[in-house]
Amino acid sequence: MNAPSTGSGPRAIPDRLEGRWSSLFKSWETLLIAVAIVVFIVNALSSPYFLNAWNLSDATFNFTEKAMIAMAMALLIISGEIDLSVAAIIALASTAMGVALQYGAGTPELVLTGLLVGLLCGAFNGWLVTGLGLPSIVVTIGTMSLFRGIAYIILGDKAFTGYPPGFAWFGQGYVWWVISFELVLFLAIALFFGILLHWTSFGRTVYAIGNNLVGALFSGVRVGRTKFILFLMTGLMSGIAAICLTARLGSTRPSIAFGWELEVVTMVVLGGVSILGGSGGIPGVVIAAVIMGLVTFGFGLANVPGIVMSIFVGLLLITVIGAPMLWQRLKGERSA
Amino acid sequence: MQKLLKSRELLLAAVIVLLLAVIAWRFPGFVRPRNLANVFNDTSILIILALGQMMVILTRCIDLSMAANLALTGMTVAMLNAAMPGIPVPLLIALGILLGAALGAFNGILVWKVEIPPIVVTLGTLTIFRGIIFVMSGGAWINAHQMSAAFKAFPRTPLLGLPVLSWVALFMIALMVVVITRTPLGRAFYAVGGNPTAAVYTGIDVGRTRFAAFTFAGALAGLSGYLWVSRYAVAYVDIAGGFELDIIAACVIGGISIAGGIGSVGGAVLGALFFGVVKNALPVINISPFWQLAISGGAIILAVAFNARAERKKGRLILRNREAAA
C-alpha cells in the first residue's frame, strides 16, 4: 500500500488495494467449496455405492430443478424481494400442461404451455409488486395459494398421466453418457444468470436496488422495470422446472413440488445471498445446490430418511447465517 | 374501545356478514346459531395461532415455524399420553404450553442475540422441528386408540352450550385484548414494529420485545399443539403441514401489516373467521372444497392491496397545515 499523502492538491486514489483474486480466498464461496469437498469425502468413505458415475448422475436430479429456480430467485432476493409462489407456479404450469395434453397437444405445445404459464404467473406477481406496490413476501404467499388453488380446482384429487415419450426426455433424457439433459440445462441457466448478474449493467442495477432502493431510484435506475423483469424470470424458471419435473415424474398432481419454495429459498441463502438483499452471487448458490444434492444423496445411500436431512439443512442454514453475525458481535464487544 | 373498531376491522366484519347473508339466501341452515357455533369451534385453533402470529408480525418479524412448533408439541404430548396415560391432562397442557414457549424462545433468542433475520431463523427451525418429530416418533403415528379418553375429551366437553375448545379461543381473545391494549408490552409491540429507532429513544429494548413476541407466539402454538392432536385424535410428522402460511394469511386478511406496527386483535380474529366461514361454507353450497385454496389466495391478495391503499404514506401535508392554521 503506497499511497503517499501529499499536502495539497488531489491525490491519486488507487482503483483497488487488493488484487481481484486475492479476496477470493476468504470468500463465502471458498468456504462452501470446502464444505462440498468434505461432504463428498464423507459420502465416498461411508458408502461404496457413492463413487459410481451413474449413481452420482442420479444424485443430480435431487437438485437440478430446484436449483434452476434458485438462480432466478437469487437475483430476486438480491434485489430485496422474494417469490414464495414458485412451487405453486410449478403446480399450475404442470396442470396446464396436463390440460393441454387432454386437448391433444404434442411435445412442442406442452413445452410452450409450461413456459407461457410460468411467464404469466411471474408477470402477475411482478405487476402486484411493482404495479400496485405491494410487499412481495405477502403477495406471493397469496399467489402461492391462488396458483396451487387453481391447480386443485382443475384436478381435485385426480392426476394427469400419459405424457408422450418425446416429452419424457426433458426429465429423463441423457445428452451424453451419464450427463442428463436436466444437468446441462441447469448449467446453461446458471451460466446465463451468472453472466447477467455479474457482468452486465442489469446485474449492477440489481445490486444497487438491493442495497438502497431509494438511492437507486434517485440515481435514475428504473426500479419498477428491473423488479418486474426479475419476477418474470423467476416465473419463467419455475415454468422450465415444471416441464422437467412433469417429464421426469410422468404425471401431474396438484400437490406436485409441495414445499419447494422454502427449499429454494434455503438454497439461495445458504449460497451466501443476504435475505435482506444487496449481496451474494451465483457461484455460491450453485455450490450450495450441489451440497444440498450431495447431502440428500448421501443420506439416501445411508438409508437416512429425507426428513432427518431437513434437520441438517435447517441447522446448516441457521449456523451458516448466525456464525458470522455472532462472531462479528463478539469481536465488536471485545474491541469496545 | 372505538380503537378496536377501526374502519379496517369494520369493513372485514361487513364482508363476512355479507358472505354469510349470501350463503343464507340459498342455504338458511348455515346461519343457524348451532352451525355458526360449529364454524367458530372449527376456527378456534386458527384464531389462537393468528393471535400469536399477530404479536410477532406487529414487531416487524415473521414466524414461519408456528405450525411445526404445533406439530412438535402436539406429538410430544400425544406420545407422553400414550406412554403414560396416568399424567393428568392439565399437566400435559401446561407441558405443551411450556415446550411451545421454549421453542418460540429459541427463535426469539436467535433473532434477539444473534440478530439473524426472523424469516431465516424460522425457515430453519421449521425444518428442524419437523425433523425432530420424525426422530422422536420414528415416523410412526399416534392413533386415537393409543390416547386416553380424558386426553381426547377435553376440547370436546360442552360447557354452557359451547365446547371447551371454543371457550379456550374466547379466553385467549379476551386475554390478548388486555395484553395488547392495556399492558406496556402490548404497546411496545406497536412501537417496535412501527418505528424501531424511535422505540430505542423511548427506552424500549427492541430485541427483548421481539423475543417476548416469539415466546408468546410459541406458547400459543404449544397450546394449539395439544388442542389439534386431541381434537383430531391423531398425531404424525406432517400434521398442520403448510398451516404456517394459513396463519400468516389470516393475519394479512385481518389487516395486520407485514411491515409491522399496524393491526389489532379484532383484525386477527376476523381474518381467521373469514377463513373458517369460507372453509365451512364450501361443502354446504356444493362447491368442491378444492376451491378453498384459490379463494383464500385471492382474499389475501385483495386484502394486501386494500391495506396498502389505506397505509400509503401521506407525505408531510405542508399545505394542509397551512389551511388548518389559518
Place this chain on the structure above:
Amino acid sequence: MLQQAQPATVNKAQTPANEPVLALSGISKSFPGVRALSGVSLELYPGTVTALVGENGAGKSTLVKILTGIYQPDEGAIRLGGEEVSFPTAYDATQAGITAIHQETVLFDELSVAENIYLGHAPRGRLGLIDRARMNRDASAVLKRIGAAIDPDVRLRDLGIASKHLVAIARALSVEARIVIMDEPTAALSYKEIEELYALVERLKAEGKAILFISHKFDEIFRIADRYTVFRDGECVGAGLISETDHDALVRLMVGRPVGQIFPKRDVEIGQPVLTVSGYNHPTEFADIGFELKHGEILGFYGLVGAGRSELMQALFGVTRPSRGAVRIGGEVAVIRSPAEAIRRGIVYVPEERGRQGAIAGLPIFQNVTLPSLSRTSRRGFLRLAEEFKLARQYTSRLDLRAASLDRDVGTLSGGNQQKVVIAKWLATHPKVIILDEPTKGIDIGSKAAVHEFMSELVAEGLSIIMVSSEIPEVLGMSDRVIVMREGRIAGEYTREGLDAEMLVRAAAGIGGNDANRK
C-alpha cells in the same frame, strides 16, 4: 481557549444556583472513522437556559444521545447533582430526570396521541394495567400546558407535521424532569407556536428546570438563553454567559474563522433561462410555484424545515408527481415522470438525506459514481470495469475525494466524502441543472469549503445550480438570487444585492415584509 465564566453574576431571568445540576467532563465518543466528540464539558444550572451552538456535525446530536442514554460515552464522566452516573438505556436517563425533545420526531403513527405521550411511563391502574382514562386526562393536561389544542384520543398519523412536533414536546414534558433538552424545537413550528414555546421555556425556567437548548437561530438564542456552550468539530471551544457575548463572537467560535472566508463565490456572467417553472402545484406539499433559473446562476431556496422546498425539488426531479404546472428546459416543455427522465433531460438532484437517497452503501465508490452513467461505460449491456474506474477516477479526483481505494464500500466514508461521491456521480452525467439539497448539512468544515468552492467552479463552467439550504450564511454567501418558501408557497424572491439575514428570516417566518398583516 475555554473561557469559563463565573456563575452567580448578572443574569437576565433570575440568579442561578451556584451548583450545576448536571456536569459533563471529558466526554469522548468515536464511531468507525469519525471522532464525534473529544473531551467535551458542559454544565447545566437549575432555572437556566443553556444554549448549545455549533455547526451541523459539530457533535451536538451525539451529546444529546449520550445524555439520553442512546449512546454510551467512550470516556468521561457525567455528574448529576454531584454524583457520578451512567445511563445504559434511554429508560435510565428518563428515570434520572432527563427528558428530551429530539430533532427527529420520535413518535409512532399507529398509536394515539395520549399513548405517544405516555409510552414507557403510562399511568397504571388495577393489576398493573394501563389506566386509559387517566392517561387521556393527563395527556389533555400536558397538551393544554403547552397550548396545543389536540385531542389525545386521535391517532397520530392523522396529525400534520407541526401538531406532531407539539406532541413530541408534550411527551418530553409528561415526565417529571429536572433537565429538559430541546434539540431544535422550533424548526418545524409556525410563528405563533414558536411564541408559545418561548413562553413555555420561561415557565420551565421559573419552575427551576435546567434547560439545554439547541438551535441554529441566533435571534432565538439571544432571546431566551442565559448561558452558551459552543461546539466545533466535536470539541468544546467556548462557554459563558449570553449577556457577555454577541452574535459575531459566537459565529467566530462556531466556524473558527471569519464568515466571509468560507464562501468563495466568484462572479459569473448570468445567461439565458435554462429552467422555467410555472403554475407548479402538488396536492398536499406545495402550490403556485413559479421561477426561472438562468445559465451560470446559483439560485438559493431558503425556508424553515418543512416549508416544502425538498418536496418541490423532488417533484422537479421526477420522484413525486405534481398535480399541475409546466416545466420548461431551455424553452422546451418537459414532462418529467421519473428520475431517469430528469437525468436524461439534464436535471440532477443531490438529496438532503444522503444515507437514504444519495449514496448507496454496500456498493463500492466506483460503482456509485457510474450508476447513472452505466449506458456509457458498458457496451451492449456488458460492464467494462476499466471504463468505470476511469470515469470514477476522473470525477472523484476532481472533487478531491479522500478514500483508500475506489473499490471501497461507500458506506465506510465520512459524510463529507460520501457527499463528494454523490456529486461526482452526477457530474459524470454531464447535467445542465444541478439541485443541491442542504449540500453541506452534517459534513466537516474542510469538506464544506471544498463543496462551496466546487459550486463556484461549476457555475463558471456553465452549469446552473439550485441550492436548498437552511444555513443563512451559506444562502447569503453563495446565491445570486434567493427564493424564500413558507408553508408550501413562495414567500419572497430577493437578489443578492442588499439582502440580509433578517429579510430572509422574516419572510420564512411570515413576519413583516410582504406579509405584514399576518401575525
